[in-house]
Amino acid sequence: MKLSNRFLLAACVPLVLSACATTAPPSQVVAPVPTSWQAPLPHQGSLQGLSDWWSQLDDPLLVELIEAAQGVSPGIAQARSRIEQARAAQATARSALLPAVDGQANASRGFNEQVAAIATTAQAGLQASWEIDLFGGNAAAQSAANQRLAGAEALWHEARVSVAAEVAQQTSSLRTCLEQLRVAERDAQSRAETSRLSDLSERAGFTAPATAALARASAAEAQARVSQQRMQCDVELKALVALTGLEEPALRTRLAASPARPAPDALFTVDVLPAQVLAQRPDVYSAERDVAAASADVGSAQAQRYPRLALSGSIGTAWVRTGGATTDLNTWTLGPLALSVPLFDGGRRAAQVDAAQARYDEAVALYRARVRQAVSEVEQALVRLQSTAERNTSARAAAAGYRTSFDATEARWRGGLASLVELEDARRTSLAAENAVIALQHERQAAWVALYRAAGGGWKP
Incomplete structure (x- = not known):
């Protein structure tokens, strides 16, 4: 080949290479969100107080339990390990x-031709x-x-x-x-006293055996309920022990010294713009980073289908010593400049691009589904908060009324103006109402925990 032809070929190589280009799909996609929340907002306020929200409960034990659980959580340890893996991959x-x-070096002694x-x-050389x-x-x-490192950190x-949410929920449940x-223990004591008085009345001939048997059965039922509770x-x-790793x-002992507190009316509020709340959810942010990473993977797979250019070089030194004389030799090379052009691979590289594109489509679908799920979780938590607030006054009024009715019925029974059946019926109703108030407090606390978790826990990307 003539020298001019060689120069012409070398000049055409960049033009051929520039005709090849990778086209990755968008690294950011749109996930539709509503313009405002459809559920009632607590106090119609703005987002605040989410970070370290448990410290706002004025409950030192809960803070201690959350810190202990985070220290032994396998989920957090796994997430930390994934960060290290992602950092190594980066x-x-x-x-x-x-x-x-x-670098390489070697030495030998023997007959040198x-x-x-x-x-x-x-x-020795490099x-x-x-x-x-x-x-x-x-x-x-x-x-x-x-992108995957950022997602792992999120x-x-x-x-x-x-x-934090799981410990708060478990502590509230306990x-x-x-x-x-x-x-239940107070109710069992009350029923036991009723049974004792009925037995005395039966022995005196003022109470029928069936009535005394009903009182004993009621006392036994209450004691069984205490055991079950x-x-x-x-x-x-x-x-809770398994969650926190505490003895x-x-x-x-700590629980006995730290009684339950009623759930507050307001711990924090959420913004009227869903997008602002969802932007601080770590899982949504991580799903968004997955989309960006998958987009880059498509570009990387496409680049494997095009020519590759590599440059190499070396530098070294050697010496030979024989008969008291030493001979030195230094060498260096720059090149070769190697161009590798894929010609036939049985469709392997094209299949890799298709697989990367499929993973990208999957990441986009998962991201949009995650956003929809996040909106739903916040909406559900808001609905539960609104419901518990609406039921609170009614539930307490019902419990107070049923308790007053029971006290009056018990006074009438002691005076012989009410039957034991009436007394037990009033007792069951009062007990159910009192337990309903306690359960409602737990439900409201759980709703606050769910809203804290749904709103991202105050995390900022």
Whole structure:
């Protein structure tokens, strides 16, 4: 080939390469959200007080339990491990954009043909290679690694939010159970007293045996209910022990010294714009980073279908010592400049692009589904908060009224003006109303916890 033809071919190579280009899908997609919440907002306020919200409850024990649980949570440990893995993958992807340098050295002693004598030979050198990222494949891989690292860091915050919410929910459930246990114990004591008085009245001939038997049955039923409630509280306690890793005896002592507090009317409020609330949810942010990473993966896969250009070089030194004389030799090379053009691979690279595109489509669908789910979770929590607020006054009024009715019926029964059947009916109604008030407090606390979690726990990307 003539020299002019060689120069012409070299000049055409950049033109051919420039005709190849990668086209990645959008790294950001739109997820439709409503312009405003459809459920009632607490006090129609703005977003505030989400960060470390549990400290606002004036409950030092809850703060301690959450911190203990976050220290032993396998979910948080797993999220932390994924951050380290993503950081390592980021470093690997970054290294592909930089030259690689390897060093080597060796020494030997033996017969050397060049000097025709016994000689000691030593060599040392450096070899470098660099793939020129013509079509941005390596840069796209690094971008994908960066996005996945950001997503992993967000999921670590999501794990912390989840643990805090779970501990708060479990603590509220246990305290509710203990409060219902105290109600059941008072009810059992009251029924036992009724049974005792009925037995005395039966022995005196003023009460029929069937009536006394009803009183004894009622007392036995109450005692069984106490045993069942105590069992439920023990189960709840052991679940909290497993969450926090604390010793059970110490936790029992702390709970006894820290009684349940009523759920506050307002812990925090949410903004009227859903997009602002959803933007601070770690899971939504992570899903958005997954879309960006998948987009970069498509660009990286497309770049593998185009030519690759690599440059290498080396530098070294060697010396030979024989008969008291030493000979030095220094060498260096720049090149070759290697161009690799894919011609036939049986459709492997095209299939990799199709797979990357499919993963991108999946990431987009998951991101939009995550946004819809986030909106739904906030809406549901707001509805539950509104419902518990509306029922609170009525439930307390009902409990007070039924308690007054029971006290009056008990006074009438003691005076012989009411039957034991009437007394037991009034007692059951009063007990159910009192337990309903306690359960409603737990439901409201759970609604606040759900709203805290649905609103992202105060995390900021």
